[in-house]
Amino acid sequence: MLKSLRGVLAETSPIDPTAAFGAADCGRPGAPERRAWGQWAWAAAACLVVLVSVAPLLVVDVPAVLDYPNHLARFFILAHPDDPILAQMYAPRWALLPNLGMDVLGRALLSVVPPHVGGRILLGLSLLAPLAGAALYARAAFGRWTWWSLGAGTIAFNGIFFLGFMNFLLSLGVALAGAAAWRVCRRGQRPNIVALTGALAAFTAFFCHLFGFAYFAVLIAAEEAETLLRLRKDGQLTRRRMLSTATLLAAALGPTLALYVLSRRPTEDDGLVWCWRAKDLQWLMPFMGYDRWVTIGSAVVASGVIVLIWRRSRRAGGVALAFATLIVAFLFAPFSAAGGTFVDTRFPLMAALLLFAGLTPQLSRRAAMAVGIAFALLIVGRSAHVTTNWQGRARDLADLRTSLAYIEPGSKILPVLTDWPVKPPPRDGRVLPNVAPLDGHLGAIVVIERRAFWPLLFADPSQQPLRVKPPYDQLAQSLNPRAAPWRYLYDEPPPTLGVQPYPWLADWRAHFDYVLLVGPKAPPGRPPSGLVLVRAGEATSLYRIIRPPH
Numbered sequence: 101m102l103k104s105l106r107g108v109l110a111e112t113s114p115i116d117p118t119a120a121f122g123a124a125d126c127g128r129p130g131a132p133e134r135r136a137w138g139q140w141a142w143a144a145a146a147c148l149v150v151l152v153s154v155a156p157l158l159v160v161d162v163p164a165v166l167d168y169p170n171h172l173a174r175f176f177i178l179a180h181p182d183d184p185i186l187a188q189m190y191a192p193r194w195a196l197l198p199n200l201g202m203d204v205l206g207r208a209l210l211s212v213v214p215p216h217v218g219g220r221i222l223l224g225l226s227l228l229a230p231l232a233g234a235a236l237y238a239r240a241a242f243g244r245w246t247w248w249s250l251g252a253g254t255i256a257f258n259g260i261f262f263l264g265f266m267n268f269l270l271s272l273g274v275a276l277a278g279a280a281a282w283r284v285c286r287r288g289q290r291p292n293i294v295a296l297t298g299a300l301a302a303f304t305a306f307f308c309h310l311f312g313f314a315y316f317a318v319l320i321a322a323e324e325a326e327t328l329l330r331l332r333k334d335g336q337l338t339r340r341r342m343l344s345t346a347t348l349l350a351a352a353l354g355p356t357l358a359l360y361v362l363s364r365r366p367t368e369d370d371g372l373v374w375c376w377r378a379k380d381l382q383w384l385m386p387f388m389g390y391d392r393w394v395t396i397g398s399a400v401v402a403s404g405v406i407v408l409i410w411r412r413s414r415r416a417g418g419v420a421l422a423f424a425t426l427i428v429a430f431l432f433a434p435f436s437a438a439g440g441t442f443v444d445t446r447f448p449l450m451a452a453l454l455l456f457a458g459l460t461p462q463l464s465r466r467a468a469m470a471v472g473i474a475f476a477l478l479i480v481g482r483s484a485h486v487t488t489n490w491q492g493r494a495r496d497l498a499d500l501r502t503s504l505a506y507i508e509p510g511s512k513i514l515p516v517l518t519d520w521p522v523k524p525p526p527r528d529g530r531v532l533p534n535v536a537p538l539d540g541h542l543g544a545i546v547v548i549e550r551r552a553f554w555p556l557l558f559a560d561p562s563q564q565p566l567r568v569k570p571p572y573d574q575l576a577q578s579l580n581p582r583a584a585p586w587r588y589l590y591d592e593p594p595p596t597l598g599v600q601p602y603p604w605l606a607d608w609r610a611h612f613d614y615v616l617l618v619g620p621k622a623p624p625g626r627p628p629s630g631l632v633l634v635r636a637g638e639a640t641s642l643y644r645i646i647r648p649p650h
Contacts, residue, residue, distance in 0.1 A: 142245045146235065149253040152479055153231070154224045156487040161216035162545060163223065164390070164493040164529025166538045167264025170558050170581075172219040173547035174566055175206030179215075185510050185551040190559065193567040196363040201274075201308030202226070202266045203565050215548050226266040227256055229273025230449075233280075234457035237319075240280035241416035242460050247472065248413075252456040253479040254402050257486050259388030260442075260449050262532050264541075268446060271312020275305045276457055279319035282352075283416075286323075291348060298352025306356045313360075315450055317353050318425050323418030324349060364562075375435040375444075381534055382445045383430070386452035389482065390489045392533045401478055405471055409461040419458030426451040439562060439579050492528030496639035500542060500618075501549070503635050503642040507614055509551040512575065514604070514612040514645070515543050518619025519585035540583055543616050543640070555604060556581035575604045575611055586617060589628040608645075615643040 162169055177183070177190045194200075202222055209218040231252045238249035261269060278301025285294040298320060305312035324345050331337040387398035430447035437443050463471065507513065517540065531537050546552045553575070559566040560578040568576040584602040604611060609630045618640055627633065631643040 139245060142247065142250075145247070145250055146245075149231070149250055149256075149479060150228060152483045153227060153253060153256045155483055156490050157220045157224055159487050159490045160494040160497060161220065162493070162497050162542070163220070163490050164538050165223065165262055165264040166532070166536060167541055167558070168219070168223060168266070169544040170541040170556065171202065171206075171264065171266055172215060173544040173554065174558055174564060175203065175210050175219065175222070176215045176548045177566060178203060178207040179210035183551065186547065188510075189553050189569055189572045190557070191567055191569055192565055193561060194565045195561075196359065197563065197565065198306050198310040198313070198360065199267045199308075199563050200565060201270045222266065226269040227261060229270045230276070230453050231256055231273075233273035233276025234453050236280040237276045237283075237416075237457035238460065240283040241419075241458060242414070246460045247468070248460050249456050251402075251405075251471075251475045252453060254398065254475055254482065255386040255449070255452055255456075256479075257389065257482050258449055259385035259532060259535060260446060262388065262390070262538065263442065263536065265442070265446070267309045268311055271305050271308035272315060272450065272453060274301070274308050275312045275316035275319065276453065278302070278305055278316050279323075282320050283323070291344075295348055295351035298348075299355055302353055302356040303359075306360065310360070311446055311450075313356055318422050319418065319454075320352065321349060321418075322422035322425060323416075326418045326421055371436075372434040373436040378435065379431070379444065383448045385445055385448045388532065388535070389485055390529055390532065391485065394482070394485050395533070398478060398482060401474060405474065406455055409459075409463065409471070412463060413459040413461045416458040419454060422458075423451055423454050426454070436580075439560070441580060489529035492530070496528065496530070496539065496542070499637040499639040500545070503616070503637055503640045504546055504550050506634050506642055507546060507550045507552055510553075511550070511613040512553040512572075512611065513543065513546055513555075514608055514615045515554070515556060515583040516586045516589065516615060516617050517583045518617065519587050539618050539639075543618055546616070556583065577603065583618065586619075589615070589631075609648055612645055615645060617641040617643070 157163065162172075177186055178192055181187065181192050205225070206218070206222055209221060212218075213221075234252040235245065235249045238246040278298070281297050281301060282294065285297045288294075302313055302316055305316045328337060328342065328345060331341065384395055384399055387395050387402060389395050389398065426447050430444055430451070433444035433447060435441065435444055461468070461471070517537070530539050541556065544554050544557065547554050547557065553572055555572075555576045556578075557566070557568070557576070558564050558578060558581070559568050559576065561567060562579075564578070567573075568578065584605060588602065588605055589608070614634075615631060627643060630646050630648065632646060634642040634644050
């Protein structure tokens, strides 16, 4: 039986296993020397892309990335489970979840290095993982390190990164690397190795993020489907070949699918929400910056180059089909599902990475130089743009830390946001235009720096390996947390529409010690009753809560 199965799977080897490795060039005079020089030049260029991309991380210890401070606080708690103060509020809760990649790395790293150093290392990993995955995929598809794959550096900083989806970005790199390993193994005649490699890649991508597993599945399924379609066109497709391909994919993807079904936990909100009008903006996510003109300019340059080189490019097998699948998924996917948000927003970045990973333009030397210079300027320019905005974040961070210095360890902090018209200063990294403000989770560093309770910490049992202990769990909002608007503190009782997303507002004066207002300038008029101003800063204001008499 086993021999029969091996025989069936062995038929799934590619039609031309040597075509992607440029075997035709092996006999040309000087070819080895040129390839060796090209590899060194490519490696030097790759190092420059990495250095330019990570340079902004040296500017500020808490970059202007929306979810990052919240993730960092969770990593810190996981790395210090015996902290005498935080252990009263939070406890690790490890389980089989599809979002563990960064938590595992964060727990290990932050136990040996300072939190703001380890955190930026992890943020840099999420920044570079998709780029590394694209380069590896191109290497497997075309048999060499391609210059075009370095163009992924133009979208290293993107809207998804600025929103802080670290596990998701890590999973994209893992998925591309796994699909690259699949391609390499498929050139051999050992289907058992292929199935094992696919299963390991699927598991790894899944434990980083569910989307990573889906991305890996689309990449390898599209490659296999294109092979079958080519065989059908040539009149060589057989039922046995179809069965062997289906068996191989089932062996690679089936165990992880089964694990997901068995380990999935229902969330408080499993509904689907579509936001059709936002899709005309969401396709710009790969090029998103802190300024709309930076976004538009980057999109025009990168998209224009891709359109011009499309017909002059070799495409790896399955790339066109996978790209089309991702675009269709983007058009019909909801904005939120199963407790997660920005669901459809992620597909444009997945598709854009595939264009850099699965294409290799066939250009003249002059045209290739022009494209290289354009992309180099775009990479450097976007990095400089990020650096400038993160310098603005450094000023806000200093202002926040001045306010946090008044907070005693063990205090309970009620976060609120400004809700009156304020024009933020330029180049401050406070807003991702037309998407979201980026300072909503900045105050989460109070967990690290003051050992205080933060009710908006990501600690949902269905998504994170952390739980909030009683009685603090009655004050926490771990699923899609967001700070309450300042105006809700004036209502007695709070408005009906405001109670549901902010459960603690019903009796907030009795449960919290401080109100941390995040937003430029102190609010106009008198503060709500029961609040005493401790400090009014340019980016944050701190109020002490006067507890009502029992």
